Amino acid sequence: MVSDSLGATEQLKVEGVTLSFGGVKALRDVSFSVKSGSISALIGPNGAGKTSMFNCISGFYQPSAGKILLDGQDISRMRPPGRAKLGMARSFQNIALFRGMTVLDNIKLGRHAHMRTNLLQAFIYAGAAAREENALRAEIEERIIDFLEIDHIRNKPVSVLPYGLQKRVELARALAMQPRILLLDEPVAGMNREETEDMARFILDVKEEWGVTILMVEHDMGLVMDISDHVTVLNFGEVIASGLPAEVQADPLVAEAYLGSGDPAALMRKLADEAAGETAA
Amino acid sequence: MNELMFFIEVSLAGLGSGALLALTALAFVLIYKATRVINLAVGEIMMLGAYLFMAFTAGMGLSAWIALPLAIAGGALTGAIVERGIIRPMLGESAISTFMVTVGLGSVIVGLVELIWGTEPRSLPAFISSAPVFLGDAYVSRKIVVSFVVASVVIATFLILFRFWRGGVALRATATDQAAAYSCGINVPRVFSIAWTISCGTAAGAGVLLGAIGGLSSAMGAFGLSALVVVIVGGLDSVLGALIAGLCLGLIQSWAGTYLGGEYQSVVTFGLLIIALMIRPYGLFGTHEIERL
Numbered sequence: 001m002v003s004d005s006l007g008a009t010e011q012l013k014v015e016g017v018t019l020s021f022g023g024v025k026a027l028r029d030v031s032f033s034v035k036s037g038s039i040s041a042l043i044g045p046n047g048a049g050k051t052s053m054f055n056c057i058s059g060f061y062q063p064s065a066g067k068i069l070l071d072g073q074d075i076s077r078m079r080p081p082g083r084a085k086l087g088m089a090r091s092f093q094n095i096a097l098f099r100g101m102t103v104l105d106n107i108k109l110g111r112h113a114h115m116r117t118n119l120l121q122a123f124i125y126a127g128a129a130a131r132e133e134n135a136l137r138a139e140i141e142e143r144i145i146d147f148l149e150i151d152h153i154r155n156k157p158v159s160v161l162p163y164g165l166q167k168r169v170e171l172a173r174a175l176a177m178q179p180r181i182l183l184l185d186e187p188v189a190g191m192n193r194e195e196t197e198d199m200a201r202f203i204l205d206v207k208e209e210w211g212v213t214i215l216m217v218e219h220d221m222g223l224v225m226d227i228s229d230h231v232t233v234l235n236f237g238e239v240i241a242s243g244l245p246a247e248v249q250a251d252p253l254v255a256e257a258y259l260g261s262g263d264p265a266a267l268m269r270k271l272a273d274e275a276a277g278e279t280a281a
Numbered sequence: 282m283n284e285l286m287f288f289i290e291v292s293l294a295g296l297g298s299g300a301l302l303a304l305t306a307l308a309f310v311l312i313y314k315a316t317r318v319i320n321l322a323v324g325e326i327m328m329l330g331a332y333l334f335m336a337f338t339a340g341m342g343l344s345a346w347i348a349l350p351l352a353i354a355g356g357a358l359t360g361a362i363v364e365r366g367i368i369r370p371m372l373g374e375s376a377i378s379t380f381m382v383t384v385g386l387g388s389v390i391v392g393l394v395e396l397i398w399g400t401e402p403r404s405l406p407a408f409i410s411s412a413p414v415f416l417g418d419a420y421v422s423r424k425i426v427v428s429f430v431v432a433s434v435v436i437a438t439f440l441i442l443f444r445f446w447r448g449g450v451a452l453r454a455t456a457t458d459q460a461a462a463y464s465c466g467i468n469v470p471r472v473f474s475i476a477w478t479i480s481c482g483t484a485a486g487a488g489v490l491l492g493a494i495g496g497l498s499s500a501m502g503a504f505g506l507s508a509l510v511v512v513i514v515g516g517l518d519s520v521l522g523a524l525i526a527g528l529c530l531g532l533i534q535s536w537a538g539t540y541l542g543g544e545y546q547s548v549v550t551f552g553l554l555i556i557a558l559m560i561r562p563y564g565l566f567g568t569h570e571i572e573r574l
Contacts, residue, residue, distance in 0.1 A: 060460070060464075079463075092460065092464075097458070101454070101457070112454075112465050
């Protein structure tokens with residue numbers, strides 16, 4: 001593992017990843033890394049390849065070239081369940097909960113990757129299986145449900161919940177996987193101001209209290225600039241900038257990608273306007 | 282009094298064939314629950330199981346107790362191969378395409394069976410004694426009783442599995458959202474494979490029972506259609522629905538066949554299907570989200 005000057009290790013490393021669909025290159029030689037215990041953001045205009053990158057990292061797509069390393073281990077060829085076992089969890093842009101099941105069932109499924117008892121053992125050692133189940137339930141109830149303040153809805157079917165709460169349940173399920181790294185695909189998309197602030201607080205707490213590394217794709221620049229430690233900018237499948245939020249914000253290339261003109265001041269103004277507009281609304 | 286006794290005997294026979302219908306319906310439900318595919322070749326897999334059983338007993342002289350597990354294993358292996366070779370490459374294709382593939386699969390199996398064992402109807406060696414069973418004063422064929430008991434035990438096992446085993450929950454999760462299940466560490470392709478394997482093994486076992494009662498022919502796969510009525514009425518993703526609808530349809534078919542005449546059996550069966558679909562398109566016990574076929 002490579003350590004930088006601050007001593008933080010690179011938990012996730014993306015090295016020269018290229019992804020093509022037919023002749024179209026969705027990602028071109030993308031490299032970046034995520035430091036252990038940080039919040040990193042992957043941003044870029046629509047169609048920049050952010051979700052494609054996410055799907056490569058979580059194993060839904062196989063990159064045509066390049067490597068993805070988790071804690072120094074090459075996971076490029078591993079399928080999603082294998083990555084889940086290694087401690088990678090993700091949420092989806094469009095909520096992907098198990099509809100028709102309760103909040104608690106959804107959360108419990110997050111632990112699936114780590115459950116030890118198989119079918120035969122479940123039959124023979126019904127007692128041990130039940131104990132594991134109970135311990136699991138208690139652990140989930142104590143930690144995740146309290147933490148995310150979803151105690152009042154634990155037995156409700158997820159399909160009846162408002163959007164913001166569904167997003168929170170998805171986060172709860174991801175946490176139940178006891179991840180080392182959490183990939184959040186647009187965690188606050190479609191949320192109002194209050195819900196966004198709640199989610200921002202939860203994401204910061206996940207990092208600080210749970211010590212989970214976070215990589216998120218997000219369009220809400222206010223959120224990205226507020227809580228990220230590191231930002232990588234994609235445009236047309238290529239990394240065009242990478243660094244601290246303030247550095248990226250001041251980068252003419254980023255301003256051009258978003259606005260079509262290379263004036264960082266204009267980007268600042270636009271972000272300020274957006275923030276003002278949201279506060280007013 | 283004789284009238285009543287006759288009615289009871291007819292009803293018991295109906296429950297027996299109903300249990301067999303329910304067992305066959307289970308084969309549909311297992312695959313649908315996990316993969317959202319309707320496998321129309323279930324009836325043909327049954328036939329294959331019955332012919333395999335005949336080949337192992339009459340052909341190779343094995344005892345029924347060895348031949349039965351072998352026939353079930355043969356069905357299961359067929360299911361595993363079909364899933365891996367034909368169904369998995371269809372992932373992401375529309376449901377109707379996969380459905381049509383299973384229709385074709387049924388024809389292929391019929392063709393293979395006719396090529397190997399010929400077209401003339403056969404009967405299985407008598408491995409269930411033909412001595413009748415008396416429940417009180419009512420007479421029931423022993424084969425029907427055996428079928429009923431076996432089907433009940435198998436279905437009860439599956440009900441318990443889906444209720445208590447977390448793999449059952451994993452199966453439900455896979456059916457609801459494959460991407461989410463995959464990212465939660467559920468091995469989705471393996472769930473598919475297991476569903477097909479167990480389902481086709483079950484169908485092959487049901488086929489042996491069916492063959493023991495009604496004999497073997499390359500057209501016996503048509504029994505699968507009656508079972509399809511059962512799953513559509515009971516709900517495509519409900520094991521309990523398959524059980525209840527199976528028993529009900531068995532009873533109704535038995536009554537219709539006896540009191541109205543054999544030619545009314547199909548009329549009543551499919552008439553029932555139309556009425557059920559008009560009232561509850563997602564089945565009596567099915568999930569509301571299920572699309573209509």
